[in-house]
Every structure is written in structure tokens, then in C-alpha cells.
Amino acid sequence: MSNSNYKYQSVLFIDDDPITLMLCKKVIEKTQFSLHVDTLTNGKDALKYLNEIYEKGSKIYPDLIFLDLNMPVMDGWEFLDALSKTNLYDSNLNIIILSSTIDPKDIEKAKNYSIVKNFISKPITAENLLRISK
Amino acid sequence: MTSYYFLFFLNLANTKNLCINQSFTGFYIDKNLFTTLIVLIIFFIVTLIILSFLYLKEKKSKKKIKENNLLLYNEIEKFNVVLKATSDTIWDWDTKTNKFVWNKGIEDFFGYKKDEIREDLQWWFEKIHPEDSIRMSVKLYSFIEEKEGKWQDEYRFQHADGHYCYINDRGMLIKDKNDNVVRMIGAMQDISKVKLEEERLKLLETVINQSSDAIIISENNVAKTGSTPKIIYCNPAFTKMSGYCKDDILGKSIASFLSYESVRNNMENIIYALRKKQNIVFEGVNKNKNGENYWISCSSTPIFDNNKTNTHWISIQRNITSEKIRETERENLIIELTKNNKDLKQFSYIISHNLRAPLSNLTGLLALLEDYEIKETELKEIVEGFSKSTLLLNQTIEDLIKVIVIKDNPSTLKEKVNLKLFFDSIINQIPYLMETKNPIITTSFEQETLYINKPYLESIVLNLMTNALKYSKENIKPEINVSTKLKNNKIEITFSDNGLGIDLEKNKDKIFGLYQRFHDYPDSKGLGLYLIKTQVESMGGTISIDSQINIGTTFKITLNNE
Structure with missing residues (x-):
């Protein structure tokens, strides 16, 4: 299987639920959505991870970042707020919210962040991925 | 008298043999003539004195009369001024002849013309209100009988225009030397305004007291x-x-x-x-x-x-004690209800989220499982059961979430919906039911497009459609008719089928209730009609149902056409 079959080089999942992460990895692999899949379990770790890339100057960010909203330590909203205060916010980061929230206010709120490119309701499926892929 | 006086002096001259002719003709003045002359001189002087006295006396008396006249004139003037100034109407009654004379007040204040006024007692009584006349005349005649003090009475007196004025009448008697009453003089005063004010005040007092x-x-x-x-x-x-x-x-x-x-x-x-x-x-x-x-x-x-x-x-x-108590109770109730409502809302969001999260994993995992071939029959059955249950649970949660979302976010977003295309897309969403039930579907849309909340309409029609197909009669081809009509600026959507029908007599009150199931159907959740009603009402519309067992069901949805 050559690398060219993959739609993306790398994606990052930020979610505290290991089953969700496992499921996402499987779906990504099955659909050949991305070559690499990284996972982190809260916003704080994700912020640290992205900052390290920025400081190294490599500027090789994940092509897509799937962000859960409901997480311990630092939830999705806190992560977005913290991110918006950094230099990273204006870089070409693409964030997709992947949440099981049903509150329409969440969808409206997400529109306030220009960095958020899409909003997917869990679970992640092949159809969902098809919809957001380039 | 003057002539008598003159003759007296003439006689006196004659008795002294006075001959005037004689004395003058002979220029001879005798003693007798002289005496006569003296008498005459005295006569003139006395006459002069008397005349001047009389003149002075008359002059004095004339002056006095003149003075008296002036005084009288002034008094009359004053009286006239008083009469003019007074708002009283004066009457003068000759009790012997019953002649009854009025001053000008009867014209000025009661509007009578001269020729309308009769100067007799009867006319006065005729003008007194029938309800007052007996009482008033009894009081008047007993006063005349007693001849003592002053008379005063209140009664109603008719104005020339017919209406009655409230009168305060005060009178006094004039008696002759023998103490017989000869005249009575009275002054009438119109107290209608005072009376009206009195009545108004009485009314006000009643209001205050009551x-x-x-x-x-x-x-x-x-x-x-x-x-x-x-x-x-x-x-x-x-x-x-x-x-x-x-x-x-x-x-x-x-x-x-x-x-x-x-x-x-x-x-x-x-x-x-x-x-x-x-x-x-x-x-x-x-x-x-x-x-x-x-x-x-x-x-x-x-x-x-x-x-x-x-x-x-x-x-x-x-x-306002009871109001205050009610107000406090109401305020407390509102605070409590608001808090409860907020808690419940939060609770339902958390519950649905917490349910959704693992459920979505289950759905995802089951989708992954489809790639694996399960050879063992028993395991396959278990996985299938697991899959079906998960699907049903997922649908229930989705429906519940829809209800929560609608209740919390009343519909506002509207868009143009082409009914024909919209309906086709609904049918495309239920291929399995369409294939197995093979229904006859007829549509008649009075208007091509509707301006409406599309997701709600989709949910409503999809729900009604699946209900109609699920609860169709066995061995009879389902017939579904959908029509829209414009009636009094309202859109009426009618959805009828020839299915099993619902016993409305039994279920009228709970037909659109939560968790109500009217048929024994395996995946019936008892949520559909509740969701439909919630969605219709959130769009400001109403829904009604007409159904007969084994004949069919008709739903009528009425929405405002905006």
C-alpha cells in the first residue's frame, strides 16, 4: 500500500475516551484517511504538543485535528481559547470538532472560532470522513 | 281768610265815620280821617308781616318736602337695586282677596312671560310639584293659623320650560290692628344647584362609606x-x-x-x-x-x-395582604420552577450526552464489525441482536434529543421548500418500507413551495409516512394521501391513510403523549406523535387527528402562512 493512497499525512485526535480513540484509529486506517494517527487525551497536552512543533520550527503540523469538547484537565473550548492566544492560531491549523454534544448552542459557539473548519457528531464514520476530506 | 281780614279793617274805618271822598276833595284833614289813615297803615303793615311769615313758612315746608322726596327717591333706588341684585323672587299675597303678585324674578329666574302669569293664589299652587304641594300647603296654612314667627319651606317649583327647580321659600305675615292676617310676603330662592351638590355629596359619601x-x-x-x-x-x-x-x-x-x-x-x-x-x-x-x-x-x-x-x-x-402572600408564593414558585427547569435541562443535556457518547462508540464498533466474517451461527445471531438493539437505542436517543433541542430552541429558521422535491426525498429515505409495503401514494399540493422550517417538516412527514406504512393492514395495499391547502391565510397539511387506525375513544387524551404506543409493533418507541406535536407547536401550528379502527387515520396540521 503506497503512501499516495492516503488522503492526509497525519491527523491528531484529542479525546479522553480510549474506546473513541481506538474506534477512530480503526476507521482512519480502514478508510485510508491518513497515514499517521496521533492521539492525545486532553487540551493541555495538545497545546503543549503543538507548541513544541512551533518552537522546533519544523512547522509540520497534523493536517487535521479532531477535537472532543467534553474532556478532563482542559476541555475543547478551553483548548480553543488558549490556542487563540498563541501564534499558532493564525497558522494553517484545521480543527474539526468531533463531539457527542446535542446542544445546538455548541454548534453556534464553534462558529466563533475561525480555526474550526467543521463539526462532526460522534461516531466517526466513513461517510463523515468523506464529507470533510478535501 | 284774607277777605275776612280785609273786611274787618274796613268796618273798623266805617264805624269811625270815615269818609275818604270828603277828606280828599276839600284837602281838609280832619281827626277822623287821620285815624282812618293810621288804621289803614297799620292794616298794611300787619298784612305785610303776615304775608312774609306765610311766605317764609311755605318756603321752609317746600324745602322739607323736597328733602323728604329726595330721601324717598334714594330709598326706592336702593330697594330697586336690592331687588335687582337679589336672586330671590318676591311674592305678595293678599290673604283676603287671594290676589298674588310677583316681582320681576318670576320672569327672570323662572322664565315666565307676563301674559303667562296669573295673579292668583291658585297659579302658585299649580306650579308646585304635585309630590310637594300637599305637604307644603299643610305647613303654610298651619303657619298662617298660628300667626307666629317666620315661615320657611323647601319645595319644587316648575320653571316655564317645564322642569322643576328646588326652591327655598321664606315668608312673613302682615297683620292689621286687630291681629288679623291680611298679607303674606315671601322670597323664593332657586337652590337647585345646592340640592344637586347635596345629592352629589350624598352619593360621594355613600361611595366613601361603602x-x-x-x-x-x-x-x-x-x-x-x-x-x-x-x-x-x-x-x-x-x-x-x-x-x-x-x-x-x-x-x-x-x-x-x-x-x-x-x-x-x-x-x-x-x-x-x-x-x-x-x-x-x-x-x-x-x-x-x-x-x-x-x-x-x-x-x-x-x-x-x-x-x-x-x-x-x-x-x-x-x-393587599392576600395579594402579597400570593405574590410571594408565586415568586417562590417561579424561582423554584426556574431552578428546577434549569436543572432538568442541564440534566437532560448531560444524560443525553453521556448516553450518546458510549452509544456512538457502540454504533461505530458495530460498523467496524461488519467487515469481519462471523462463521459461528450463534455468535452471528448474538451480534445481530446486539446490532439491532443498538440501532433502536440510537434512534430513541436521537428522537429524545430532538425533543430536548426543540423544547429549548423554538423554531426560527425557515427556508423555501419545494413540496414535490421534498416529498420525493422523503420517499427515498425509506427504501425498505417502500419496497416491502409497495403503497399507493397520491399527493395534491395547492402551492408549489412552502416557507417553513425544513428539518422539522422532514421529521414530521417522515414520521407520519413510516407510521402509515408500519401500521398498514395486512393483505391490503396501503394508500396514502398527502395534500396541502391554503385556508384563511393558513396552510393545512392533510395526511391520511387506510391503515389499522387508532381507537380514539380510548386514547383521545394521550394520543400525542410521551411514550404512548397504540400498536404492538417491535420497534415502536412511543415517541413519534409526541415529537410531531412538539415540532408542529414549535412552528406555531396545531395538529389534530381523526381515526377509525380498520378504516384509517387522518392527521391535519395547520400552520401560519408567512
């Missing part, structure tokens, strides 16, 4: 004594409300009935209003005689006299 609101009049003695206005009147409502008798109340100020706390809360405003002489409205707690508190709403208004001096204050107090 009022269930306390009405208190206080005298403004701030300037004099520096103290708050003292109560000089209160109506029965205040004595009832406060429990105090009038004597306890009069002389106190309205503030002295307020509880300590209410005084503290309102005193600043009350003092300000007193100083500025402004109306003040406040709520407070009064203490009654038994020491019990009662809530009042009080409005105090300053009253000014003609000199714009604030003389009195009128306060109206209403007992």
Missing part, C-alpha cells in the same frame, strides 16, 4: 406644629381594617399605624412628599389593634385650597 378601601383625610398642620398631618376623618373601611375605633384614630398620623420596619423603609419618601406637597404611593405593613400585620398599598394626595395652600391630605389604603 368603599372597601380605607379613605383617610388628614389636616396639614406641618407649618403650624411641625408634625405630620393629623387624621380628621376616616371611613368605616379603615376602622374595620385597623381594628381601631374612630376616637383611637382621629388625631393620629397615618405613619403611626405603620410597622416600625415600614416606617423606616418609607419615612424618607413620605417626608419628601410632605415637604414637596407631592402625591406619594407606597406599600407597607400596618399593625392592627391586635398587633397583627397587614400589607397596605397607600396613595396620599395633597389637597389645596383657593390660595394654593396645602390644607389637607387624602390617603387611600388598600389591604
Whole structure:
């Protein structure tokens, strides 16, 4: 299987639920959505991870970042707020919210962040991925 | 008399043999002639004196008459002025002849023309109101009988235009030397205005006395004594409300009935209003005689006299205790309900989220499982059961979430929906049911497009459609008819089928209720009609149902056409 079959080089999942992460990895692999899949379990770790890339100057960010909203330590909203205060916010980061929230206010709120490119309701499926892929 | 006097002197001359001719002819003056001359001279002098006396006397008497005339004239003038100035109508009754004479007042104040007035007693009585005439005449004649004091009476007297005026009549008797009554003179005064005012005041008094609101009049003695206005009147409502008798109340100020706390809360405003002489409205707690508190709403208004001096204050107090209790209860209830509602909303969001999260994993995992071939039959069955249950659970949660979302976010977003295309897309969403049931679907849309909340309409029609297909009669081809009509600027969507129908007699009240199932169907969740009703109502519409068992069901949805 050559690398060219993959739609993306790398994606990052930020979610505290290991089953969700496992499921996402499987779906990504099955659909050949991305070559690499990284996972982190809260916003704080994700912020640290992205900052390290920025400081190294490599500027090789994940092509897509799937962000859960409901997480311990630092939830999705806190992560977005913290991110918006950094230099990273204006870089070409693409964030997709992947949440099981049903509150329409969440969808409206997400529109306030220009960095958020899409909003997917869990679970992640092949159809969902098809919809957001380039 | 003068001629007698002259003759007297002539005789006197003759008796002295006086011959005038003789004396003059011979130029001879004898003694007799001289005497005669002297008598004549005396005669002239006396005559002159008498004449001058008489002249002076007459002159004096003329002057006096003139003076008297002037005096009389002045008196008449004065009398006329008084008559003109008075608003009284004067009458003069000759009791012997019953001649009855009126002054000009009968014309001026009662509008009668000269030729309409008869100068007899009968005419007067004719003009008195029939209801008053007997009482009045009895009083009048007994007064004449007694001949004592003054007469005064009130009665109604007819004006020339027909209406009756209230009259206050005062009269006095004139008697002859033998103490017989010969005349009676009276003065009529129109007191209609006073009477009307009296009646108005009586009415007002009734209002004040009957009022269930306390009405208190206080005298403004701030300037004099520096103290708050003292109560000089209160109506029965205040004595009832406060429990105090009038004597306890009069002389106190309205503030002295307020509880300590209410005084503290309102005193600043009350003092300000007193100083500025402004109306003040406040709520407070009064203490009654038994020491019990009662809530009042009080409005105090300053009253000014003609000199714009604030003389009195009128306060109206209403007992609002029961209102206050209700208000407090209502406020507490609202606070509690709002909190409960908020908690419940939060709770339902958390529950649905927490349910959704693992459920979505289950759905995802089951989708992954489809790639694996399961050879063992029993395991396959288990996985299938697992899959079906997950699907059903997922649908239920999705429906519940829809209800929660609708309840919390009333529909606002509307878009143009082409009915024909819309309906085709609905049918495409249920290929399995369409294939297995193979229904006859007829549509008639009066208008091509609707401006509506599309997701809601989709959910409603999809729900109705699946219901119609699921609950169709066995061995009979399902027939579904959908139509829209414009009626009185309202859109009427009718959805009918020839299916199993619902027993409305039994289920009328719970047809659109939550978790109501009317058929034994394996994946029925009892949510559909509840969701439909919630969605219709959130769009400001209504839904009704007509159904007969084994004949079919018709749903009618009415929406505002905007």
C-alpha cells in the first residue's frame, strides 16, 4: 500500500475516551484517511504538543485535528481559547470538532472560532470522513 | 281768610265815620280821617308781616318736602337695586282677596312671560310639584293659623320650560290692628344647584362609606406644629381594617399605624412628599389593634385650597395582604420552577450526552464489525441482536434529543421548500418500507413551495409516512394521501391513510403523549406523535387527528402562512 493512497499525512485526535480513540484509529486506517494517527487525551497536552512543533520550527503540523469538547484537565473550548492566544492560531491549523454534544448552542459557539473548519457528531464514520476530506 | 281780614279793617274805618271822598276833595284833614289813615297803615303793615311769615313758612315746608322726596327717591333706588341684585323672587299675597303678585324674578329666574302669569293664589299652587304641594300647603296654612314667627319651606317649583327647580321659600305675615292676617310676603330662592351638590355629596359619601378601601383625610398642620398631618376623618373601611375605633384614630398620623420596619423603609419618601406637597404611593405593613400585620398599598394626595395652600391630605389604603402572600408564593414558585427547569435541562443535556457518547462508540464498533466474517451461527445471531438493539437505542436517543433541542430552541429558521422535491426525498429515505409495503401514494399540493422550517417538516412527514406504512393492514395495499391547502391565510397539511387506525375513544387524551404506543409493533418507541406535536407547536401550528379502527387515520396540521 503506497503512501499516495492516503488522503492526509497525519491527523491528531484529542479525546479522553480510549474506546473513541481506538474506534477512530480503526476507521482512519480502514478508510485510508491518513497515514499517521496521533492521539492525545486532553487540551493541555495538545497545546503543549503543538507548541513544541512551533518552537522546533519544523512547522509540520497534523493536517487535521479532531477535537472532543467534553474532556478532563482542559476541555475543547478551553483548548480553543488558549490556542487563540498563541501564534499558532493564525497558522494553517484545521480543527474539526468531533463531539457527542446535542446542544445546538455548541454548534453556534464553534462558529466563533475561525480555526474550526467543521463539526462532526460522534461516531466517526466513513461517510463523515468523506464529507470533510478535501 | 284774607277777605275776612280785609273786611274787618274796613268796618273798623266805617264805624269811625270815615269818609275818604270828603277828606280828599276839600284837602281838609280832619281827626277822623287821620285815624282812618293810621288804621289803614297799620292794616298794611300787619298784612305785610303776615304775608312774609306765610311766605317764609311755605318756603321752609317746600324745602322739607323736597328733602323728604329726595330721601324717598334714594330709598326706592336702593330697594330697586336690592331687588335687582337679589336672586330671590318676591311674592305678595293678599290673604283676603287671594290676589298674588310677583316681582320681576318670576320672569327672570323662572322664565315666565307676563301674559303667562296669573295673579292668583291658585297659579302658585299649580306650579308646585304635585309630590310637594300637599305637604307644603299643610305647613303654610298651619303657619298662617298660628300667626307666629317666620315661615320657611323647601319645595319644587316648575320653571316655564317645564322642569322643576328646588326652591327655598321664606315668608312673613302682615297683620292689621286687630291681629288679623291680611298679607303674606315671601322670597323664593332657586337652590337647585345646592340640592344637586347635596345629592352629589350624598352619593360621594355613600361611595366613601361603602368603599372597601380605607379613605383617610388628614389636616396639614406641618407649618403650624411641625408634625405630620393629623387624621380628621376616616371611613368605616379603615376602622374595620385597623381594628381601631374612630376616637383611637382621629388625631393620629397615618405613619403611626405603620410597622416600625415600614416606617423606616418609607419615612424618607413620605417626608419628601410632605415637604414637596407631592402625591406619594407606597406599600407597607400596618399593625392592627391586635398587633397583627397587614400589607397596605397607600396613595396620599395633597389637597389645596383657593390660595394654593396645602390644607389637607387624602390617603387611600388598600389591604393587599392576600395579594402579597400570593405574590410571594408565586415568586417562590417561579424561582423554584426556574431552578428546577434549569436543572432538568442541564440534566437532560448531560444524560443525553453521556448516553450518546458510549452509544456512538457502540454504533461505530458495530460498523467496524461488519467487515469481519462471523462463521459461528450463534455468535452471528448474538451480534445481530446486539446490532439491532443498538440501532433502536440510537434512534430513541436521537428522537429524545430532538425533543430536548426543540423544547429549548423554538423554531426560527425557515427556508423555501419545494413540496414535490421534498416529498420525493422523503420517499427515498425509506427504501425498505417502500419496497416491502409497495403503497399507493397520491399527493395534491395547492402551492408549489412552502416557507417553513425544513428539518422539522422532514421529521414530521417522515414520521407520519413510516407510521402509515408500519401500521398498514395486512393483505391490503396501503394508500396514502398527502395534500396541502391554503385556508384563511393558513396552510393545512392533510395526511391520511387506510391503515389499522387508532381507537380514539380510548386514547383521545394521550394520543400525542410521551411514550404512548397504540400498536404492538417491535420497534415502536412511543415517541413519534409526541415529537410531531412538539415540532408542529414549535412552528406555531396545531395538529389534530381523526381515526377509525380498520378504516384509517387522518392527521391535519395547520400552520401560519408567512
